[in-house]
Amino acid sequence: MAMQERIRKNATGAILFDAAVSSQVDDDWFEPETWRVLGALRRQTGGRGGVAIIDTPAGECVLRHYRRGGMVARLMGDHYLWKGAERTRCFAEFRLLGAIAAMGLPGPQAVACRYRRLGLFYTADLITRRIAHAQTLAELLAAGQLDGEMAELVGALVARFHRAGIWHADLNAHNVLVTSEQLYLIDFDRGRRRAPAEGWQQANLQRLRRSLVKLGAAAQGEAAFEEALWKPLLYRYERTLRA
Known part of the structure; x- marks a missing residue:
């Protein structure tokens, strides 16, 4: 199924999602606590800056919060310098996953991603379908x-x-x-x-x-x-x- 890319903007940022997978995606999808309250948080590692397995209307998914590694993580944590929506880490990965799928290569299926503006910086999250029994x-x-x-x-x-x-x-x-x-x-x-x-x-x-x-x-x-x-x-x- 071809990706149907849609963008939903709000006061703090934007959500990029594949409408062919789900058109219900909103900000709550990117909050592990939302899924915990619903009893749909299957597993979480690394706290807020880590990875969560969530049971969504689009199926079981992986929610990943982008976080820096190495020495720079001590200074920047999960903050990235804002250079425009098209240059955010999440938009880039989401679209690369779409290209990978279109070429028939075995990678994760992109569901949605989000960035949130914080002045000169932004934070980001990505949701992909979980690859089962792996x-x-x-x-x-x-x-x-x-x-x-x-x-x-x-x-x-x-x-x-x-x-x-x-x-x-x-x-x-x-x-x-x-x-x-x-x-x-x-x-x-x-x-x-x-x-x-x-x-x-x-x-x-x-x-x-x-x-x-x-x-x-x-x-x-x-x-x-x-x-x-x-x-x-x-x-x-x-x-x-x-x-």
Whole structure:
């Protein structure tokens, strides 16, 4: 189903939503407490600046509040410099997810997003449909379930996005979801479309590699990791990229 983009403006900001999914979206949708009162808050992590699983009229969704990471988080927290609605983090990710869906790539389905103006700054939220019965690649690794076959599937997944010119700003094992049917990439904050080029594609792959090693994929040694996981991943990546 094609996205039907609509914008609803108010005194403090605006909501961008897909009318094909739901036209009922209002400010209350972006407040975890709303869903708690309704008995529809299934899970929440990280407090107000985190992620909530909510049971909405559009189905089970993920509500994510944008928050800075790293050193700048101490100063800015969840505030971003206002440069216009079209340059907000939430509008950019919402529209990128729409493009990903239109290309038939496996990513989260965008439902709605919101920004709220705070003088020279803004805060933002995003709602996507939850991918059911999924585990992260990091969870599979921790459970000892990441093998060469799964590594190949991950390589194919990344190659499909790279071939379409989709750059993921934080490609790591936590942002790869695995279900019994297929794999997905999630969290496209700061992601964008780029002309396919080996430079950024290889840098993206190396970011994923560092994530896997950091999470213990090379616990038996670099050589074992290369043979058992990384070479299968690259083999399938290269074949899919050039298919």
